[in-house]
Amino acid sequence: MTDERCGERNLESRTEGRPAGEQGPAHLEVRGLHVHYGSIHALHGVDLAVGRGEIVCVVGVNGAGKSTLMWAVSGVLPVTEGSVLLDGVPLVRSGTGRSYGPPRALPPHEIVNLGISLVPERRRLFSALTVRENLIMGSIRRTDRDGIAADLERCFSLYPVLKERLAQRAGTLSGGEQQMLAVSRALMSRPSVLLLDEPSLGLAPLVADALFDTILKIREEGVTVLLVEQNALQALSVSDRGYVLQTGEIVTSAPSGELIENPLIRKAYLGS
Amino acid sequence: MQTLVTGLSVGGIYSLMAVGYSLIFSILSFSNFAHGAVIMLGAYIGLALATRLHWGLGLVVAGSVVGAGIISVFNERVAYAALRRRRAPSLFLMISAMGCSVFLENTVYATIGSRFFAFPEFFRREVVSLWGSSLSLLDLFAFTVSVGAIFALHLFITKTKTGIAIRAGVNDMTMCSLMGVNTDRLISIVFFLAGAFAGVAGVFLGIKYLVYPTMGWVTNKAYIAAVIGGLGSLPGALAGGLILGVLETLVSTYLSSVLRDVFSFTMLIALLIWLPNGLMGRETEEKI
Numbered sequence: 001m002t003d004e005r006c007g008e009r010n011l012e013s014r015t016e017g018r019p020a021g022e023q024g025p026a027h028l029e030v031r032g033l034h035v036h037y038g039s040i041h042a043l044h045g046v047d048l049a050v051g052r053g054e055i056v057c058v059v060g061v062n063g064a065g066k067s068t069l070m071w072a073v074s075g076v077l078p079v080t081e082g083s084v085l086l087d088g089v090p091l092v093r094s095g096t097g098r099s100y101g102p103p104r105a106l107p108p109h110e111i112v113n114l115g116i117s118l119v120p121e122r123r124r125l126f127s128a129l130t131v132r133e134n135l136i137m138g139s140i141r142r143t144d145r146d147g148i149a150a151d152l153e154r155c156f157s158l159y160p161v162l163k164e165r166l167a168q169r170a171g172t173l174s175g176g177e178q179q180m181l182a183v184s185r186a187l188m189s190r191p192s193v194l195l196l197d198e199p200s201l202g203l204a205p206l207v208a209d210a211l212f213d214t215i216l217k218i219r220e221e222g223v224t225v226l227l228v229e230q231n232a233l234q235a236l237s238v239s240d241r242g243y244v245l246q247t248g249e250i251v252t253s254a255p256s257g258e259l260i261e262n263p264l265i266r267k268a269y270l271g272s
Numbered sequence: 273m274q275t276l277v278t279g280l281s282v283g284g285i286y287s288l289m290a291v292g293y294s295l296i297f298s299i300l301s302f303s304n305f306a307h308g309a310v311i312m313l314g315a316y317i318g319l320a321l322a323t324r325l326h327w328g329l330g331l332v333v334a335g336s337v338v339g340a341g342i343i344s345v346f347n348e349r350v351a352y353a354a355l356r357r358r359r360a361p362s363l364f365l366m367i368s369a370m371g372c373s374v375f376l377e378n379t380v381y382a383t384i385g386s387r388f389f390a391f392p393e394f395f396r397r398e399v400v401s402l403w404g405s406s407l408s409l410l411d412l413f414a415f416t417v418s419v420g421a422i423f424a425l426h427l428f429i430t431k432t433k434t435g436i437a438i439r440a441g442v443n444d445m446t447m448c449s450l451m452g453v454n455t456d457r458l459i460s461i462v463f464f465l466a467g468a469f470a471g472v473a474g475v476f477l478g479i480k481y482l483v484y485p486t487m488g489w490v491t492n493k494a495y496i497a498a499v500i501g502g503l504g505s506l507p508g509a510l511a512g513g514l515i516l517g518v519l520e521t522l523v524s525t526y527l528s529s530v531l532r533d534v535f536s537f538t539m540l541i542a543l544l545i546w547l548p549n550g551l552m553g554r555e556t557e558e559k560i
């Protein structure tokens with residue numbers, strides 16, 4: 001990709017996908033992101049931005065590319081073109097000193113250490129480890145004992161049931177408890193950006209409601225949230241802004257309230 | 273009774289070999305056929321320290337632990353890391369491991385030669401009697417160290433942060449990296465541990481038998497031990513090694529020593545067919 005085109009994308013993303021009236025770089029920004037699985041072109045130039053302390057959701061049907069976006073932002077999937085920026089600093093750099101070849105992303109462990117933490121689709125807990133060990137894994141790179149202890153207490157106040165399950169193997173928890181643990185594990189790294197991939201998947205409606213409530217609490221503590229959901233109504237009702245992702249492209253973005261009212265969106269994603 | 277004691281002393285060494293092999297299997301899901309070559313190099317390192325520098329047994333074992341550990345890490349960096357990073361199928365890793373094994377053995381042939389070497393005598397040929405059966409001091413020492421080392425590894429794996437990260441990586445390597453763990457480094461640590469166990473096993477094998485370029489082939493027994501116990505399980509590797517040692521000694525004492533290996537490999541095939549998870553194997557979990 002040439003520098004000129006890079007510039008073009010800069011301009012594009014300044015004019016769209018930015019909350020009105022905000023100054024400076026977005027907290028998390030995705031610019032012209034392309035991702036391939038072999039010959040399958042899964043993301044075709046996705047642009048989006050999340051302001052500090054915002055909850056932004058991306059809705060889309062099965063196979064739209066939502067999870068692909070999350071894995072690419074986390075550094076697990078290689079990016080073929082485009083960039084991800086945290087506070088304006090690129091996490092994906094086009095090959096330094098090379099005029100060819102794909103851009104090189106930071107490895108996942110460095111991205112986590114910069115403050116982006118992922119709760120992946122289907123939770124991906126360390127099922128053979130205990131609840132306590134899963135939480136230890138969340139904070140494994142931290143050395144501030146007091147901070148870790150305080151964050152552990154915060155997780156217990158969000159999800160008191162975890163405290164009773166500390167010695168139990170994560171694989172034996174119920175679906176709702178597993179999701180609580182997955183969110184807590186991600187919070188234990190003290191992220192500034194939390195990525196949530198279909199947190200309500202497989203949960204009973206009441207359990208999902210409770211989970212979305214805690215997402216609001218997490219935001220109150222200053223964490224920026226990017227949420228991806230098929231369950232569009234619930235996701236839009238907790239978020240500030242929403243994007244609609246369709247076969248690897250962003251087709252619409254608007255404040256969540258507007259998206260909920262939009263008849264086309266209602267028909268396609270809300271089933272009414 | 274004598275058979276049991278002899279069997280356990282051989283089994284302890286099988287366990288040591290099986291633990292290293294099993295550790296690598298559990299984290300990368302492939303059979304590291306170069307493990308035997310690392311054991312062989314560990315024995316040569318121990319031999320050099322014992323004969324050239326006249327170090328005592330404790331230091332010889334320690335030197336071999338460090339040396340074989342470094343060789344094992346180096347082996348991974350050179351031969352497996354590139355394959356692993358581009359997510360090559362585990363068959364490729366296995367073939368690469370076979371290549372390493374042949375390469376290392378032949379390097380020893382080419383440089384040191386095919387001579388058989390013996391360790392200097394660390395123990396007087398003295399026997400102690402235990403429950404009415406006799407046991408050489410060496411066997412007693414080797415058994416104690418083997419079980420002790422495996423127990424220490426178990427503590428490390430269950431109690432320390434690094435140990436928890438290793439188990440988390442075994443469970444889900446991608447998620448482990450998403451916790452901020454540098455998985456390349458984690459894998460190097462695992463290879464160091466496996467190499468360290470190979471070093472101890474190499475020295476004990478060399479003292480009990482002899483040191484020669486193909487001595488690592490006995491690691492085939494470690495594969496069997498690991499399968500008996502359940503691939504990827506540490507307590508399983510310990511139990512599998514001891515069980516195999518005792519069974520083999522029974523077969524060679526009461527049937528024929530010629531049949532010993534026939535028996536062991538028949539058992540391997542039978543286990544793979546009827547009890548692929550072994551005694552303590554973890555259920556294979558789906559990995560994405």
Ligand SMILES: Nc1ncnc2c1ncn2[C@@H]1O[C@H](COP(=O)(O)OP(=O)(O)OP(=O)(O)O)[C@@H](O)[C@H]1O
Binds near residue numbers: 037042060062066069
């Ligand atoms: N490992 C893979 N190999 C090849 N193609 C893949 C792979 N993973 C996803 N895809 C393809 O990429 C596209 C986007 O998939 P992705 O999983 O990101 O969708 P999604 O929006 O998360 O869907 P869902 O709602 O089912 O989770 C799909 O067409 C899918 O078939």
Ligand SMILES: [Mg+2]
Binds near residue numbers: 066067068121198
């Ligand atoms: Mg998905």
